[in-house]
Every structure is written in C-alpha cells, then in structure tokens.
Amino acid sequence: MHPSAMHQNxxxxxxxxxxxxxxxxRSTLQIHGRVxxxxxxxxxxxxxxxxxxxxxxxxxIPLTTRDREFVLVPQFGAFTIQVDGGTIQLERPNGPFDLYPGGGSNASALYLPIRCQAQISGEGELVAFSCPADRPGLPRLIxxxxxxxxxxxxxxxxxxxxDIxxxxPISQNLTLRELYLPAGHWADLPPATHDQVAYEETEQGEALVETNHEAIQYHRCRMAGPEIDPFVFATQNIMLGERLRRSYLVHxxxxxAIPGGAYPTAACPFTDHIVIRAMATPIGEPPVxxxxxxxxxxxxxxxxxxxLGVNDPSLKPQVSRANLRAFCKLHDFGDLEASVLVGTLIEQGFDIVGG
Known part of the structure; x- marks a missing residue:
C-alpha cells in the first residue's frame, strides 16, 4: 500500500x-447562532x-443561504421552516437517542440550496452545517x-x-452522517485516510492523494449535565497518515473542527455516544x-x-487455539495482532480452549 500524502488543507x-x-x-451548549x-x-x-x-x-430566525448550501438537523423538538414561499415541518421529538440501541436512527434533516430565503421557528435545539456551492437546487426534506x-x-x-x-442528486459538496457508539466503543477503526483514486509522485515513489476535505463532528452523550460532565466524555483524535497528532476530551x-486526515473517536465507558458528522470538499473536487x-x-x-462468526448465538462461546493459530497464520499475524485478537475474544465472553 502506498503511503498516504497529506492533503493541502x-x-x-x-x-x-x-x-x-x-x-x-468548541463548547456549543451556551451558544445561540454561529459556532x-x-x-x-x-x-x-x-x-x-x-x-x-x-x-x-x-x-x-431568518436564514439566507447566499452562495452556500445548508443542512438543518434537529436535535430535539419541532420546527417550522418557511422557505421560498413554502412551509416544511422538521422534528425530532424525543432526541437523538430515542431508538438506540438496537432501533436505529430517528434522524431527519432539511437541505437548503444556494440563494434561498428561509425563516425558522419552533421549539427545541437545531443545528446547521454549510459549505460553499455553485449549483442551484431545491429544498429537500430528508x-x-x-x-x-x-x-x-x-x-x-x-x-x-x-448516511443522512x-x-x-441533493447536495453538491456537503455530506452528513450520524454515528452511534455503544459505551466504550470506537468509531472509525481501523483509522482510514480519505483519498481520491489518484496518485502523485514523491521522492519515495507514488503516493495516494487525499481529498482537500474537512469535517465538523458534533458530539452528543446520553448521560449529560454539569454535575457529571467531568466524568462523561469521548476522545476525539486527529491523525495524519499513521501518526496521531492530537487527542481531545469532548463532552x-x-x-x-477537523481539517482532514483520519479522526477516530472513542466513547466513554459510562454511556453511549452519538457523533453528527458534516463533511465538505471544495467546489470542483470529488465530493465524496x-x-x-x-x-x-x-x-x-x-x-x-x-x-462476527464466533459471536453467532447458535455457536458455543468457545474458540480453539488450533483455529486461532490457523487464522493468524492465514493473515500473517504477528504476536501483537494475535494478542489483540485473543484479548478481544476474551472480552467478548469467549473461552480459548485446547492446546
């Protein structure tokens, strides 16, 4: 695999x-307006x-999109959006954790294209993300x-x-996703770089070229409040290639704000966690x-x-050492990789049996 090249952003x-x-x-809960x-x-x-x-x-709340495309994402409550002479209802009455775990997302969103006028009313928490665009479009409820x-x-x-x-067919450069992490779990592992199907010449040879993309991750914890915030957190990491550049505790x-690279997130062991992720690329570059x-x-x-195979409930919670050795040999696992696999299986409640 070629080493990933750092994108210009x-x-x-x-x-x-x-x-x-x-x-x-940025801590947003006391901010009303641009974050x-x-x-x-x-x-x-x-x-x-x-x-x-x-x-x-x-x-x-008046909103003029001008030369930017927007996506409005309710966190809790119900809202009326008057846009270009029409009226759209947008709601998330029981908050983002309502159907988790097991029931999936209850997310909805409203896309607003460039050059439109809107007025927002209602009651609750609403967030919006935007990026530059130059393609006309129509408002769209998702x-x-x-x-x-x-x-x-x-x-x-x-x-x-x-994927929201x-x-x-709807947006030009804007992507919106929601990630749900059970307590203590990670998202974006293995860490992944975001690149185009293109290469550039470097002194070490060809390298994959990352898109000039960036992201905003908005973090939500089910357990929240000033009395428990010091103990309920997630870890937001920012990586470049294989190197960890910075880690942040987020509540x-x-x-x-993430200027590209890879950005795995770890949830607190005490509570499940949601990440609302907006991504954008510049006009004229590959959008996804x-x-x-x-x-x-x-x-x-x-x-x-x-x-996933040994987690099949129809199987007994046992794994033979012979099968483990065969699997590790097949994939050329060394001692480090093998120990991670064994430790993970043990943490999942499986017995390692046999000689």
Whole structure:
C-alpha cells in the first residue's frame, strides 16, 4: 500500500494543532447562532461552518443561504421552516437517542440550496452545517425512511452509521452522517485516510492523494449535565497518515473542527455516544471522499469476520487455539495482532480452549 500524502488543507494547521496553539473544540451548549467560522484564524477549517439554535416559540430566525448550501438537523423538538414561499415541518421529538440501541436512527434533516430565503421557528435545539456551492437546487426534506443505516466493525470498534445526506442528486459538496457508539466503543477503526483514486509522485515513489476535505463532528452523550460532565466524555483524535497528532476530551454538545486526515473517536465507558458528522470538499473536487484503511491497522478489519462468526448465538462461546493459530497464520499475524485478537475474544465472553 502506498503511503498516504497529506492533503493541502491540513498543512497550514498541522504544526499549530500538534503544538496545541489551536484548539479545534468548541463548547456549543451556551451558544445561540454561529459556532464555528471558517474566517476565524483559530479555527482549522476553511469550508464548513456550523450554527446552533435553542429556539423558544416566540423566536424567528431568518436564514439566507447566499452562495452556500445548508443542512438543518434537529436535535430535539419541532420546527417550522418557511422557505421560498413554502412551509416544511422538521422534528425530532424525543432526541437523538430515542431508538438506540438496537432501533436505529430517528434522524431527519432539511437541505437548503444556494440563494434561498428561509425563516425558522419552533421549539427545541437545531443545528446547521454549510459549505460553499455553485449549483442551484431545491429544498429537500430528508426523513428516516430515506436514510441508509448499517453496522460497521466488530467487538470494541463496532458502531452504527447512518448516511443522512450524500452529494449527488441533493447536495453538491456537503455530506452528513450520524454515528452511534455503544459505551466504550470506537468509531472509525481501523483509522482510514480519505483519498481520491489518484496518485502523485514523491521522492519515495507514488503516493495516494487525499481529498482537500474537512469535517465538523458534533458530539452528543446520553448521560449529560454539569454535575457529571467531568466524568462523561469521548476522545476525539486527529491523525495524519499513521501518526496521531492530537487527542481531545469532548463532552456533550462539543463541536470539533477537523481539517482532514483520519479522526477516530472513542466513547466513554459510562454511556453511549452519538457523533453528527458534516463533511465538505471544495467546489470542483470529488465530493465524496473514499475511505481507505491505513495498512498498519488493517489487521483489525481482517479480524472482523472471525469475531462476527464466533459471536453467532447458535455457536458455543468457545474458540480453539488450533483455529486461532490457523487464522493468524492465514493473515500473517504477528504476536501483537494475535494478542489483540485473543484479548478481544476474551472480552467478548469467549473461552480459548485446547492446546
């Protein structure tokens, strides 16, 4: 596998992030309005922005999209959006955790194209993400039956992903996903770089070229409140290639601006966790980054069929050492990879039997 090349957007912020000179995290729960601004020199993104509103019934929020496309995502409550002469109802009455675990996402969203006028009213919490665009379109309500959800990973890196908005027939450059992490689980393992199907020449040979993409991750914890926030958190990591550049403890309502690379997240052991992820690429570049696992970590992906197979409830919770040795030999696992596999199986409640 070729080493991944750093995309250009990460360059201006890399050293400042690594040295702690820029903090990409924002606590949003006391903010009404714009949360993250690409014009801010201390915000390590240049495309995406984020708004958050706590609405009361008497409030009216005007919104003009100009040369940006928006997606509005209710967190809790019900809202009326008047846009271009029409009226759209948007709601999430019981909050984002209502159907989890096991029941899937209850997410909905409203896409607003460039050059439209809207007015927002209602009661509850509403967030919005936007990025530059130049393609006209129509407002579009996206409800749960239109979203795609599936389980990803196995063991401690198993999580649910729901694609709410993908570039194509609706948006031009804007992607919106929701990730659900059971307590103590990770998302985005193995770490993956987002790249185009293209290469550039380097002194070491060909390298994959990452898209000039960026992301905002909005974190929600089921257990939340000022009295428990110090103990309920997630860990947001920002990586470049195979190197971890920075880790941040994030709490319910925190937003993190991420200038590309890989960004795995770990949930707190005490509570489950949701990440609302917005992604964007510049106008004219491929709009949907392709995720490719980093080779040094891809043994985790190879372990998944084995772990999922032994988790079949019709099988006894035992794994023979002979089968483990055969599996490790098949995939050329060394001592490190084998120990991770064995430890994971034990943590999942399986006995390792035989000589």
């Amino acid at each position: 990460l360059n201006p912020y890399l050293d400042k992030l690594a040295q702690g000179q820029i903090n990409p995290c 993250l601004e690409p014009e801010d020199a201390d915000t390590p993104i240049s495309l995406l922005d984020m708004h958050r509103w706590d609405l009361t019934p008497e409030q009216r 409800t749960t039956p239109e979203t795609d959800s599936w389980s990803i990973g196995a063991a401690f890196w198993r999580h649910d992903r729901t 908005l993908l570039p194509g 319910d309502g925190d937003a993190v 980054p392709i995720a490719r696992d980093l080779e040094i970590y891809d043994f985790l992906r190879l372990m998944e069929p084995f772990i």
